[in-house]
Structures are given as structure tokens and as C-alpha cells.
Amino acid sequence: MPNNMSRGLSTVRLHVLQTYAFLARNWHLTRRYWGWEVVWFFYSLTSGLSVVFIAQGAEALTGQEVGFDVQYLTMYLIIGTLVWRYLSAIFILTSEVIAWERWEGTIEYTLMAPVHRWVHLIGQTAYSLTYGLISTLIIGIAMALFFELDLSNANLLGAGVVILAGSLSLVGIGILASILPLLYPERGAQMTNVVEASFLLISGVYYPVSVLPDWMEAIARISPVTYVLDGTRAAILDGAPVSEMQQYVLPLLLLGVVTLPIGLRAFKAAEDYAKRTGKLKRVG
């Protein structure tokens, strides 16, 4: 009898194949929407350059010699731009795991396939990490054409460790945010953009969080983006050794360890709710 259960794939091979299905599908979608990719790349590059040029224009703005290191501020803003680009790509692509299906009208097909939800989320997460890394590298190379990057004092390994730990917690929060389009078919995807914008405001992407009002600074202290930015800047601008990265890496790992299982559990609960109330129908 021909059926799905006689194909003889081991469980591990099956899960790898299913993970690859999501990776390959997303790659094909990115390729087919290449025009939009060019637009997003251009938009990200120009907005990043616009912010960094503020440092370069400090003297012209004030009309007098500034009392700070312009090169330091330039690097500070470049790091903010690139780290934010990477983390926001992870957050948005992970949180859009359901939104994409709704936009394309495939939500019912994908969710009735015999795929464990954690395999589905690993596939989407793997793509978001790959996409975030490659697109950020391209923008970083493009920015290097405009500004002199001083990496003489940088501890790139330390920065990499912090960013890796930060990716974990952003994936956990992205999975939590991905529930919104399950619960709110019409407005869920818009809500995830509000969450992303809030991270941008409170996490010290372009300024230290100490300049924020006290209540916002308190929230910034539980944002993983704050720790990633602080740690990356300490490693690249101040050359802080890996041993000093613990103060950034440990909170990030803790946030990841907490948000990932909560995200998976909440996703399951939201999917059950959507199946009980008929919210999986293609809309949005």
C-alpha cells in the first residue's frame, strides 16, 4: 500500500529533509521577489549611511570644533546600524513564520502537513539567521566603501560570541511574536512591526540607553538587543577580551533559555486556539 509511512526515512533524516523544505522554499521566495530584496537592501544601506553621516557632520552642524572623537562616534553608529540590521532581520523573519503563510494563502496546506512545529520553526529560524548574516555582511561591505573602519583594537571573536548568544534570544522572542498573526489574522503582522520598532527605540541602537527616561531605561535592561549592542561595542571599540564578555553573554543566554521553551509552548497553545476558533482560514 503506498503511503507516507512506508518511505523508510529515519526520523532524523525526515526532520532534516523537512527543515530543508522550509529553507529551500524561503530561498526560492527570496529569489522570486528579488526586486523587493534590492529595494530593502538600498533602503537599509541609505538609512544606515544617513545615520552615520550625522557623526561626520558634527563639526559642520555646530560650526565649531567638536570635543569628541568623530571616528569613535562613526564606528559606534556603524556597529549600531549593522547589529540592528542583523537582529531585526532575525526577529522579523522568525516572527513572520505564520504571516508569510497567510499572505500567500498556504497556511492550511503547511499546517496540515505532518511536520512537528519545532521542525517548522527550526527551518524558518535557520533561514532567518542565514539571511540576516548575509544581508548584513553585504551592507557592512557597502558601508566600508564610505567610511574608514578602524578595527585595529577590535576583538572580533568576542563580538561574534555576543552576537551568537543574542541571536538565540531574538529567535525566542521572534517565536513569541509569531503567535500574533495566529491569534489576529488581520492585524497580527502589523503588531510584530510595533514590537520591532519598540526594540529600536529602547535598546540603544544609536545612543546609550542612559539618555532614555528612567522607565524606558529600565525596560532597556531586559531587552536582549541592549546586551548585544553593549557587548559588541565593548569588543570592537574597546577591545574587551572574551573573559569580559560574560556580563553580556550570560543575560543573553538566560533570555534565550527562557524565551525559547516559552515561545514553543505558547505557539502550540495559540495553534490549538486557532484550530478551535477557525482562525487558520486564509485571510490577511
Next chain:
Amino acid sequence: MQAKRPLDMRQALVVDNITKYFHLPKPPLWKRLLGAKEILPAPGMLPSVKNDGKEPVVAVDHVSFTVARGEIFGVLGPNGSGKSTLIRLISTLLKADKGSAKVFGIDIADDEMGVKQLISRVSVDAAFFKKLSPMENLLYGARLYGVTGPEAAVKAYEIMGRLGLKRSTYSEPMEEMSRGMQQKVAIARAFLTSPILLLLDEPTTGLDPRSKRDVRAFIEELRDSHDATILITTHDMEEADSLCDRVAVIHNGKLVATGTPDDLKRSISNNGKPPTLEDVFMVLTGEQLSDADGADASLSD
């Protein structure tokens, strides 16, 4: 994939008293956070309180039937009668409020993943990534069901060729294909994963006569050469008559009759003229199918 338990091959599908309500009044948020669910009404009763401005409805109302292995079983009814909700319940896309459904002996509520491995569904709106090509969509679907890329590619070429799809369209975006072509690719996708229970939700609605004929021939081939059991919903009485071994008539969420098309036709008299399934529907429900379509179109289907 490995079966968790042996399959019961005697009955492909056993639906027992399955019921689905929509828009029931919700308990307060704090109670829902503590796990409280909607209070289900007594049979035949619906609360008058609206939920988010919508009247409570019973979309599938205590429906029971069985489908034998290898059968083509039709569910007939107008738009809004509960056909698509019934298919969604069996497809694991909805959770039933009451009753149960078993696919080859596996209870959907107990082992959702086990059921998903056995079924495939083709819906009235071919659900594809419209920018992707047929081949990219088919490979995606096949991998989800455990078919490797090379194996799926060989089968996909063969199936699409048999369905009359031009080779030049295999790598073009789906959005550039006609609806009939898209629906053929949807059938090919279901075929590719070799389901033993295929759920077809109005697969020929909106297709031109030739495409309808092709799709029907393909469904029969699937049953005959692949040992598949097929549950098909339709409001095309002629299609049901020619394709289905048995049919169930559903109206306002309730099952009103089940039998072979010939038995159902024999069960009514038509002033000496040979009755059609359309006549059967009219006698059983008191409505013309076209009238019922318009009247019930606003329901959740």
C-alpha cells in the same frame, strides 16, 4: 515516517456525531487565561448572545458516517452547508467541539500527527506560493511529506505530463497559470505524497468542462491505481452522480441522507420521470440547490 500503532484497514474514515460551533459567547478573559473554554449549547439550541457581533452558528451538527477503504464518497450540499468545515475537521485544521473522527482507526484528537501522515487535501482555492513555479511548489510539498527531492522531481515530471501541463510552464510562476492549470498542479501535489485518504474540497468548482473532465479522470485513476480512498465535497450533482460510489447530503450542517446515487434516486418518486440527484436534494431539503446556495452563502463555509 513510522506508524505509532497498526492501522485498521477495514474502514478508511469513521465520523461519529461530530459537531462544530462558531461564534459561541466567550468566557471572560481571566477565565480563558485559566483554561476556560466556550460553554457548548445543548443539541438543537444556540445561544442568542452574539460574539464579536456575530451570531453563534452550528456549522456541522452531529454528523456521522463511515467511508470504506477504496471508496469515492461524496458530500453534497450548497455553499454554507458545512461541507468545507467537515473537511477541515478531518484535515486536523479545526478541532471538533463534540464527537470524533478516526482515519484508518487513528483518532484525530488523540494522534493528529499520525492522521496527517495518511491524508492530503485539495481545497477549492489552490493553495500555492504564487510566485514559485509548479516544480518549486511540488518539491516543497513533497519534502514536507518525507519524499526526497530527486524522487519527487521524477514523479512530478511524470504526473504533470499526464495531467497535460506543458513542460514550459514547469518553471514559470504559478500566478501566470490559469485556475484550471493551478488546480491540476494541486491534484498532482496530493498525488505526489501518495495519501491513502484524499480529501477533495470542491476540486472542480470554477473549472472549464475540459479541465473538470481531466480532474475527474485523475481522481478515478488515483483510486484505482493507488489504493486511495477519496472524500469529495461538491455541489455539482452531475459530478457526484458519475464519480461517487456513495454520497451524503448535508444541509444546514446536518446530514439528511446517505446512500449510493442510485439508491437515493430510487428512494424518491418523480412523477414517472427518472429522478436526478438534484431532485433528491430538493425532496430531502425542500429547497432547490441553487436557492440554498444563495440563502446560506453567508455562513462560515
